[in-house]
Amino acid sequence: MTINGNYRATRSIDTRCWKSISCILLLVSFGRPDGYAQSPPVRAVPTVRAQTNATTVLEDSDHRANFSLNGDWHYMVDPYFAGLYTFHHEEKKDGWFENRKPRPGDTGPVEYDFSKSPTLRVPGDWNTQADRLFFYEGPVWYQRDFDFTPTAEKRIFLHVGAANYRAWFWVNGKRACDHEGGFTSFDCEVTGLVHAGGNFIVVAVDNTRRADGVPTLETDWWNYGGLTRDVSLIEVPQAFIDSYDLHLSRADRKTIEGWVHVSGAKTGEEVTINIAEAEVTVTAKVDEDGRAVVRLVPKELSLWSPEHPKLYQVELTAAADTLKDDIGFRTVEVRGTEILLNGQPIFLRGVSIHAEAPYRTGRANTQKDVDTLLGWAKELGCNYVRLAHYPHDERMMRTADRMGIMVWSENPVYWAVEFDKPEVYAKAEAQLGEEIGRDRNKASIILWSMANETPNTDARTRFLTTMAAKAREMDSSRLITAALLVRTEGHTKIVDDPLGKALDVIGANEYIGWYEQRPEDAGKTVWKIAYGKPMIMSEFGGDAKAGLHGSANERWTEEYQASIYRYQLGMLNHIPQLRGMSPWVLMDFRSPMRQLPGIQDYFNRKGLISDQGDKKQAFFILQKAYIEGLVGKTE
Ligand code: GCB
Numbered sequence: 001m002t003i004n005g006n007y008r009a010t011r012s013i014d015t016r017c018w019k020s021i022s023c024i025l026l027l028v029s030f031g032r033p034d035g036y037a038q039s040p041p042v043r044a045v046p047t048v049r050a051q052t053n054a055t056t057v058l059e060d061s062d063h064r065a066n067f068s069l070n071g072d073w074h075y076m077v078d079p080y081f082a083g084l085y086t087f088h089h090e091e092k093k094d095g096w097f098e099n100r101k102p103r104p105g106d107t108g109p110v111e112y113d114f115s116k117s118p119t120l121r122v123p124g125d126w127n128t129q130a131d132r133l134f135f136y137e138g139p140v141w142y143q144r145d146f147d148f149t150p151t152a153e154k155r156i157f158l159h160v161g162a163a164n165y166r167a168w169f170w171v172n173g174k175r176a177c178d179h180e181g182g183f184t185s186f187d188c189e190v191t192g193l194v195h196a197g198g199n200f201i202v203v204a205v206d207n208t209r210r211a212d213g214v215p216t217l218e219t220d221w222w223n224y225g226g227l228t229r230d231v232s233l234i235e236v237p238q239a240f241i242d243s244y245d246l247h248l249s250r251a252d253r254k255t256i257e258g259w260v261h262v263s264g265a266k267t268g269e270e271v272t273i274n275i276a277e278a279e280v281t282v283t284a285k286v287d288e289d290g291r292a293v294v295r296l297v298p299k300e301l302s303l304w305s306p307e308h309p310k311l312y313q314v315e316l317t318a319a320a321d322t323l324k325d326d327i328g329f330r331t332v333e334v335r336g337t338e339i340l341l342n343g344q345p346i347f348l349r350g351v352s353i354h355a356e357a358p359y360r361t362g363r364a365n366t367q368k369d370v371d372t373l374l375g376w377a378k379e380l381g382c383n384y385v386r387l388a389h390y391p392h393d394e395r396m397m398r399t400a401d402r403m404g405i406m407v408w409s410e411n412p413v414y415w416a417v418e419f420d421k422p423e424v425y426a427k428a429e430a431q432l433g434e435e436i437g438r439d440r441n442k443a444s445i446i447l448w449s450m451a452n453e454t455p456n457t458d459a460r461t462r463f464l465t466t467m468a469a470k471a472r473e474m475d476s477s478r479l480i481t482a483a484l485l486v487r488t489e490g491h492t493k494i495v496d497d498p499l500g501k502a503l504d505v506i507g508a509n510e511y512i513g514w515y516e517q518r519p520e521d522a523g524k525t526v527w528k529i530a531y532g533k534p535m536i537m538s539e540f541g542g543d544a545k546a547g548l549h550g551s552a553n554e555r556w557t558e559e560y561q562a563s564i565y566r567y568q569l570g571m572l573n574h575i576p577q578l579r580g581m582s583p584w585v586l587m588d589f590r591s592p593m594r595q596l597p598g599i600q601d602y603f604n605r606k607g608l609i610s611d612q613g614d615k616k617q618a619f620f621i622l623q624k625a626y627i628e629g630l631v632g633k634t635e
Contacts, residue, residue: 161229328443348580381626
């Protein structure tokens with residue numbers, strides 16, 4: 001989008017304070033001089049929330065044994081949220097979380113019954129599972145029974161891969177936690193709530209868009225609601241490894257440095273890290289915060305790269321807890337206008353990807369979805385993908401680690417969130433903490449993106465500069481970026497958004513030939529970039545309906561889109577500090593903004609591939625450029 005683009009919407013102001021966590025954060029937040037929310041209590045891990053009903057992030061949870069709660073859940077659509085609120089909008093003491101059933105002799109009416117209600121598959125968005133829910137935005141209740149045998153002395157967490165957008169959890173009728181943010185995973189302690197034998201869990205998920213949400217009211221993607229990713233129970237010992245950061249030192253590219261945090265550990269508890277294949281082991285003791293600083297110097301180490309995506313099995317042990325992870329070791333840094341991977345300048349041949357499921361639409365959340373999307377990116381000749389506009393399913397990162405694809409991971413600060421509100425900042429920072437908390441040991445991720453196409457205001461710049469500093473504090477081993485808007489003066493494109501100061505790598509989005517000018521105008525365009533930093537053209541492109549043919553002048557045809565790509569590639573080669581590109585977008589995706597009948601039908605058609613897997617002409621143009629090295633300079 002360019003600044004003159006057509007998305008300027010009037011936003012209503014919703015000043016109601018969401019009753020639980022965000023409000024508490026808001027109250028805590030006003031003490032800080034910069035006006036932004038207080039960071040979570042300082043320890044090695046970004047504890048996302050510290051109040052009662054808090055959630056946390058168990059790192060590497062996909063390598064722990066789990067009890068899956070995936071499958072069919074009963075559901076009830078509750079547009080007025082009558083299951084949680086009374087007629088005077090007070091929270092009910094006997095809401096639907098009690099999971100009652102009407103019985104003879106009841107002294108009052110029970111007006112719901114999960115066991116007689118239909119089912120939805122978890123993981124899954126509700127929109128693509130029931131016609132009546134296709135456009136639905138609002139609360140939906142989920143319920144399921146499960147038999148479980150808690151192991152003595154273990155703590156139990158409910159792991160939720162993602163619940164869009166707000167979610168409330170009850171186990172056996174007792175409130176376990178609640179959460180805001182639709183794209184990050186979180187863990188909710190349910191020790192003591194789950195018992196031996198039959199149990200039930202009730203979840204209310206509300207995907208209502210909010211002015212003070214992150215993202216906010218406008219997004220160019222479908223607002224898929226529900227428990228969109230895996231749900232499970234995870235048991236851990238009383239003292240357990242909840243987070244760690246192991247990365248290669250930029251100083252010598254030989255030393256693995258970082259820390260391990262053990263929740264519930266006594267001071268002095270030993271932590272051991274063993275990388276058998278690299279023949280290296282280290283033991284360290286945790287401090288009073290449960291944190292041990294570690295350093296390993298293997299004799300030899302094969303570094304991770306797209307050409308050689310080497311992963312080592314790393315075993316971490318602390319007290320009764322043992323955890324295994326597959327980690328690649330590499331460095332990424334900036335030198336002038338270059339991006340260096342393992343000290344060598346690289347060019348990022350990429351594409352942007354939404355978490356839209358190929359062939360079936362809906363949220364991408366299976367290994368098959370991931371293999372298809374990243375398989376297409378590989379076929380295109382990519383060594384990099386921009387995962388827009390929010391953190392994707394963890395399988396994306398795991399698979400990118402194995403396939404050797406570098407990743408830009410993005411926080412959902414999209415377009416114009418309410419940058420002046422501390423509670424909105426708190427929500428963005430909480431999601432950033434969960435994103436980094438889950439993925440900080442994935443070698444594939446080289447860039448944390450703070451935001452996409454935000455308006456140039458002081459409040460915005462303060463908000464995102466604070467967030468960039470927070471991201472660096474949480475993870476100093478990666479680069480910080482954001483996709484910026486670009487100014488236009490005649491045929492000159494100017495990248496001088498003040499947010500650029502806070503970034504290591506500048507991302508720029510432009511749509512020459514689609515939202516402005518003609519495709520051939522790219523050939524006349526000159527770029528002025530105010531920063532001596534590497535730049536990635538994080539978006540460009542245009543729509544084409546797969547199978548629609550015509551002249552290169554005819555919008556919506558494959559030929560028109562192909563023409564945009566031809567001219568763009570010529571232009572990009574003339575930007576000296578360009579170090580990467582991720583055109584918009586790999587595959588068509590659903591968006592309520594895109595309605596043109598017969599062409600869009602609620603799909604953004606800027607995909608190089610249709611949602612049904614048909615490759616458009618532009619795919620092959622980009623593929624040739626990537627495979628034959630016709631675009632991009634590393635230095
Ligand atoms: C953009 C946005 C992206 C949209 C795209 C479009 O600039 O970053 O989310 O989908 O343009 O198609 O307009």
